[in-house]
Amino acid sequence: MSKRGYYIDKTLSCTSESFYRFMEIASTSELIQESLKENKELFSLVSYESTGDLIGIQLLSKLLLAIRESRVIKFVHENFYTGRIGDFEIKPYFLKEYQSRWYIIGEVDWDKKFWNFGVDRIQDLEITDKVFKRKKADLEKLYEHTIGLNFNEPKPERVELLFNEIQIKYVRALQLHESQIEGETKDGFTAVDLYVRPNYEFMQKILMMGDGxxxxxxxxxxxxxxxxxxxxLSKYKK
Structure with missing residues (x-):
């Protein structure tokens, strides 16, 4: 920080989206802190989403250390989707937050690809003494066409959606993806085009909107x- 404010060192900074997200959180925190100094009762006027205990959050400092020092890590991880529990050794590159959960993204040696692992499902974390040389990978591009976490498959493609007159207002206010382009409105329905991977997380977002x-x-x-x-629907026929 300089005497006249902040500046961004592009050689050290993360993506611009991450930076502005950080500044948004910092500004909100500062506003609340100043308000509490004036009147502690104001705390009762602010409510945050409750997601229960943040399992695995105690590992974040260790994972950040491993990333910063480019050290290989070992751990046991459970895959919620398949139910499999396995031992992994990865080269950690960065941490990602999605829907109040933290994920470590790293390169798995046996297939040389980047995988993501839920921090809340990591056990027996070990930061080894093995140091690796970081690839000059464009990590931002991993998520360029991805909503959520699954960036390996399927391939990105054009997706066309149709929103009713209520749901389109929410989609305009908070875009599903930066590639979002709004088309014509006809008979109360508005077309929207995206260029994304139609992955599991994207489907979850679609299903959350119901008939909208x-x-x-x-x-x-x-x-x-x-x-x-x-x-x-078949589960509700009885």
Whole structure:
């Protein structure tokens, strides 16, 4: 920080999105702190989303140390989707926060690809003495067309959605993705185009909107969403 304010060292900074997100949090924290100095009762006027205990948060400082010093880490990790528990050794590159959970992203030796691991599912973390040379990888590009975490598959493609007149207001106020382009409105429905990976997290966002959105293209993704909705509806027939 200089006497006249802050400056950004582009050689050391993370992505601009991460920086502005950090500044947003810092500004909010400063505002609340100043308000509390004036009147402690103001604390009762601020409410945050409660997500329960932040499991694994005590590991963040160790993981950051390993990233900063380019040291290989070992741990046991559980995959919630498959139920598998395995031993992993990775080269850690960065931490990512998504929906109040933290993930460590690193290169797995046996396939030379980047994977993400939920910090809340890591056990027996060991920071080894093995030092690795960081790749000159464009880590920002990993998530360029990704909503959520799964950046390895499927491949990014054009997705066309149709929103009703209520849901489109929310999508305008908070975009699903930076590639979002709004098309024409007809009979109360507005078309929106995205260029993203139609991954698991993206599908979850679509399903959360209920009948406020319809997937038009690609057909395989539309069919996938349709199957999930049919399977869900079948559970309520009794």
């Amino acid at each position: 959105v319809e997937v038009i293209k690609p057909k395989w993704f539309r069919d996938q969403v349709k199957k999930v909705l049919k399977d869900t």
